[in-house]
Amino acid sequence: MNNKPLVMGLIVFSLLIVALITRDGDIARMMLPFLAYLGVGILQTPRQEKLRFGAKRTLVQTRSDGIVSIHANLTVQNKALETVHLFIHETVQAGMKITDGELGQWATLRSGESTELNYTFTAARGDFSWNSIRILASDPLGLIETEMLLPANGMIQIRPRIKKFKAIPLRPHTTLHSPGSIPARLGGTGTDFFGVREYHSGDPLRSLDWRLTARHPRKFFTKEFEQEEIAEIGLILDARESTDLRIGEESLFEHCVGATASLAEMFLHQGHRVGLLVFGGTMSTAFPGYGKTQLHRILGCLSKAKVEKEIGAAAYLNFIPIRMFPSRALIIVISSLFSADRLLFQRLRAYGYQALLVSPDPIDFAYPTLAQDISNRLAIRATRVERRLKLNNIAQLQIPVIDWQVSQPLFPLVRNALTRSRGQRE
Amino acid sequence: MALRKKFFAVSMVLSAVCLAVGFAVTGQWFGVVTAMITCPGWVLARKYPASSLPLICLLATIALAVTGSLTGSPASLMIIGSAAALAAWDLLFLDAALVSNSPGEQTRQFETKHLQSLALALGSGLLAAFLGSLLHLRISFVMLILFIALAVFGLERVWGYVKKMEKR
Numbered sequence: 200m201n202n203k204p205l206v207m208g209l210i211v212f213s214l215l216i217v218a219l220i221t222r223d224g225d226i227a228r229m230m231l232p233f234l235a236y237l238g239v240g241i242l243q244t245p246r247q248e249k250l251r252f253g254a255k256r257t258l259v260q261t262r263s264d265g266i267v268s269i270h271a272n273l274t275v276q277n278k279a280l281e282t283v284h285l286f287i288h289e290t291v292q293a294g295m296k297i298t299d300g301e302l303g304q305w306a307t308l309r310s311g312e313s314t315e316l317n318y319t320f321t322a323a324r325g326d327f328s329w330n331s332i333r334i335l336a337s338d339p340l341g342l343i344e345t346e347m348l349l350p351a352n353g354m355i356q357i358r359p360r361i362k363k364f365k366a367i368p369l370r371p372h373t374t375l376h377s378p379g380s381i382p383a384r385l386g387g388t389g390t391d392f393f394g395v396r397e398y399h400s401g402d403p404l405r406s407l408d409w410r411l412t413a414r415h416p417r418k419f420f421t422k423e424f425e426q427e428e429i430a431e432i433g434l435i436l437d438a439r440e441s442t443d444l445r446i447g448e449e450s451l452f453e454h455c456v457g458a459t460a461s462l463a464e465m466f467l468h469q470g471h472r473v474g475l476l477v478f479g480g481t482m483s484t485a486f487p488g489y490g491k492t493q494l495h496r497i498l499g500c501l502s503k504a505k506v507e508k509e510i511g512a513a514a515y516l517n518f519i520p521i522r523m524f525p526s527r528a529l530i531i532v533i534s535s536l537f538s539a540d541r542l543l544f545q546r547l548r549a550y551g552y553q554a555l556l557v558s559p560d561p562i563d564f565a566y567p568t569l570a571q572d573i574s575n576r577l578a579i580r581a582t583r584v585e586r587r588l589k590l591n592n593i594a595q596l597q598i599p600v601i602d603w604q605v606s607q608p609l610f611p612l613v614r615n616a617l618t619r620s621r622g623q624r625e
Numbered sequence: 626m627a628l629r630k631k632f633f634a635v636s637m638v639l640s641a642v643c644l645a646v647g648f649a650v651t652g653q654w655f656g657v658v659t660a661m662i663t664c665p666g667w668v669l670a671r672k673y674p675a676s677s678l679p680l681i682c683l684l685a686t687i688a689l690a691v692t693g694s695l696t697g698s699p700a701s702l703m704i705i706g707s708a709a710a711l712a713a714w715d716l717l718f719l720d721a722a723l724v725s726n727s728p729g730e731q732t733r734q735f736e737t738k739h740l741q742s743l744a745l746a747l748g749s750g751l752l753a754a755f756l757g758s759l760l761h762l763r764i765s766f767v768m769l770i771l772f773i774a775l776a777v778f779g780l781e782r783v784w785g786y787v788k789k790m791e792k793r
Contacts (some may be wrong), residue, residue: 203718206680210687210786215776218768225700226691228757232708232750236715239746240788284735286722301725307735314731325679339735339742571786624734 204276207237220389240342254349273316277308286335290543294325326503328354364465371430373527379429386423393425397621430471431523437534438479443506444561454605463497491515495522517542530551563604636712637667643706674721686710689789
């Protein structure tokens with residue numbers, strides 16, 4: 200609220216009281232410029248019913264050197280017949296970093312004139328939307344302000360940055376019966392030789408094994424090839440506040456989001472079916488799907504993901520609805536873990552899921568910021584032991600565990616873990 | 626240098642000079658020194674417009690003008706001094722508001738319109754004050770009480786109107 204009228208009113212009133220007490224006409228006259236100031240302000244205040252504005256918001260996203268910047272343009276047009284003095288004010292949302300321009304502007308608009316407010320912001324990731332533009336219409340002296348919200352919608356999504364991973368040859372427990380790239384250990388159409396069986400009516404003649412047929416008179420044999428199918432993959436991203444660690448502007452969660460986006464892109468690029476579950480104070484999901492549309496869906500979900508304080512059941516990873524992923528799917532959990540989270544992995548194994556844990560190391564993440572004194576060194580050592588025990592507990596369930604130091608590339612670790620998991624199965 | 630900055634400097638100096646001259650005429654040297662001290666006060670207030678310094682400077686100047694008027698300094702100088710302080714206070718906020726505005730036609734238009742309104746307010750106020758000095762009315766005590774009641778009622782109505790406009 201503008202306190203100018205209050206100040207003027209108090210000054211006028213005080214001068215009047217002093218003038219009356221002292222019965223001094225000069226002090227009463229001293230009051231007149233202040234009274235005139237207040238009067239001019241009130242008389243020039245535009246009437247709200249006569250105020251009419253048009254507003255438009257334009258958002259343009261550009262990306263250079265991997266940094267996304269959004270240029271916002273707000274246009275306000277005076278559609279009233281009178282000249283108006285106004286202040287345009289833009290609301291900053293969490294995660295926005297203004298790099299250029301200003302978020303407020305005063306302007307005097309004659310009838311039909313318009314003004315623009317331009318600014319540029321960057322953000323690592325996020326979903327930004329606006330419904331209106333806030334303006335304050337006032338008299339030229341700025342004494343009495345009328346606040347108005349002009350409808351002007353705008354929405355922009357900044358998706359997490361993807362690090363392109365090379366394709367990893369997966370060998371999941373089960374495959375989906377759709378043509379893909381994973382040898383399914385089933386005879387059918389494919390490229391690799393799988394075996395020979397007796398001819399069934401309807402088999403194409405080109406698949407007959409003529410040599411074997413020649414050796415066995417009155418019998419025909421058909422060559423079979425190994426079917427190549429796709430995998431069912433579920434990604435679970437832990438967005439609980441207690442598992443996040445923020446140092447300055449860097450956050451462990453942002454690394455997890457980046458890793459999830461990169462994994463989703465890699466698996467979808469290989470043709471697999473991928474679903475996502477973000478588990479925090481609230482849950483958001485991208486149900487399993489294929490292709491570019493699914494990648495957009497997952498990236499959209501990840502761009503909205505934020506660390507939230509967990510309440511009640513949300514504190515336990517064990518309570519996530521894992522049944523949204525088809526049984527025996529490959530579940531990749533990206534979490535820096537709690538002690539109680541082992542139950543989730545027990546449950547995954549019990550339901551027959553194939554699981555993989557990618558656990559960013561919070562100790563390594565925080566290490567550079569910690570003082571290197573004896574007590575800290577001991578504390579770090581004890582925490583490392585505790586974490587190692589926690590991860591070993593999960594590894595005992597025959598679940599590959601990636602202890603990821605976020606400063607290191609994730610791809611070789613995932614590749615090794617997924618290749619090893621095939622060995623475990625065999 | 627923007628017009629508002631020039632006017633601010635002029636108003637600030639005018640306010641201090643009027644008060645100082647007014648005090649000097651009656652030989653109140655402490656008042657002269659105090660009036661001159663308001664100048665650096667205003668400069669400091671311009672640097673920190675979001676603080677209470679601008680209000681303190683305005684109230685201090687008015688208090689000085691009232692004191693001078695009561696102690697026999699020329700009333701016209703005191704009135705001009707307080708009106709110039711009002712102008713300095715207003716221009717200080719105008720400058721702070723336009724700092725983030727990109728220089729252009731609309732900013733210039735806004736500034737001009739503001740300065741015109743300020744000139745109108747101060748001009749009419751000072752004119753009324755000087756015309757008032759020509760009038761010599763003798764008011765009875767009862768009429769005085771009635772005028773007080775009317776003034777309080779008027780102020781209350783003005784305040785009510787201001788609040789109503791803000792609520793809209």
